[in-house]
Amino acid sequence: MTISPESPGAAASGAPRTSRPAAAPQAAGGDTDASARRLAYLTVGVPTAGFAGAVVFAYHYGFTGVDLGLLIGMYLLTSLGVEGGFHRFFSHLSFAAKPGVTAFWGIAGSMAAQGPVVFWVATHRQHHAFTDRDGDPHSPRPMQDGRKYPRLRGLWHGHVGWLFTVRRQNWSRYVPDLMKNRLVMKINEYYFVWVLAGLALPALLGWALTGGSLRGAAGGLLWGGLARIFLLDHVTWSVNSIGHTLGSRPHRTRDNSRNVATLAPFSVGGSWHNNHHAQPALAHNRHTFWQIDIAGGFIRLLDVLGLVTNVRYPKRARSEQHSK
Structure with missing residues (x-):
């Protein structure tokens, strides 16, 4: 099955035509999902320990x-999987792809270890439906509950704290298109296989590139695996937290989204967050020539090679393309 902007889930993709749900989703039973909490501890704790281990390993x-x-x-590879795949492709349907390329995006994004594709996309679409309002899963709004440091605690919640307070809810309402796609659901089912593959691959490459040494394998596992996950996690989470707190606002959106230029190379273009919220369905976040958008450039390359189609470009870029 080809995923395209015309797929059933386009209405939930964050495109300008998207209608907002009338009310914030309610948690079933009002309790934090225990399995999601356990996954949060793994998601945050293991890469953190791995990064510390990589630093100690490098010292010795x-x-x-x-x-x-x-x-x-x-x-x-994995940052493109998250920003180009999980975000622009699966969440916003900003271009179409056949099964082989769909699998690439799904597996590369899953290797980032930020959660299965269905969870990631459902959470992000909910973020767009209720941005910086009740119902936004990771808005960094100040926590007005009478306790100290409301802004700081709100920033922490938007960055990583939200992972520990995810509530059980019907995520399928946000991803009906993905739920109907057997390939995507199979990728989702084998999430932990892809995470382990994302650790095994650099370890094997490290072993091979150093003539079969254990030191090379350990270095690959620590730096290409665990430390890489840790660094990408915090870049992605910074778009959620800093990207709604500090930075420029060239577009007047209904939310508090901001462009964070210093994060652009590390987020492969994801930190042009105000640009994205102004036009969420586009495959490019770059609105001026100097803005770095590696994911957008990669999508354009795939378009030139005929590996993706129906790419949603900014109007100016689209008119220039047709004029050639």
Whole structure:
């Protein structure tokens, strides 16, 4: 099955035509989902310990060019999987892709270990439906509950705290298109396999690139695997927290979304967050020539190669493309 902007879930994609739900979703039973909480501890705790372990490992055994190459290579692969795949493709349907490319986006995004594709997309679509209002799962709004430091605690909630307070709810209402796609649901089912593959791949490459040494395998696992997950996590979460707190607002949106230029290279373009909220269905976040949008450039390359179709470009870019 091809995923495209015309798929059944387009109404939930965050495109300008999207209608907002009338009320914030209610938690079934009012309790935090225990399985989601356990997954949150794994998501936050294991990469944090792994990053610390990588630093200690480098102190004792050095930091080699192979370590650096695996860190950069795996970071680029999985950051594109998150921003280009989970975000622009699955969440906003900003272009169409056949099964092979769909699988690439789903697996690369899953290797980032930020949650299964259905959870990630449902949470993000809910964020767009209730941005910076009740119902937004990770708005960094100040917590007005009478306790100290409401702004700081709100920022922490928007960054990572929300993962520990995710409530059981009917996420399927936000992802009917994905629920009907057997390929996507199969990728979702094998989420932990892809996470483990994202750890095994740099370890195997580290072993092979260093002539079969255990030191190379350990360096690949720590830097290309766990440390890479830790760094990408905090970049992605910073778009949620800092991207709704600090930065420029060239577009007057209904929310508090902001562009954070310093994060652009590390978020592969995801931190042009005000641009994105102004036109969420576009495959590009770059609105001016100097704005770095690596994910948008990669999608354009796939379009040129004929691997994706129906790409939603900004109007100016679209008119220039037709004029060629």
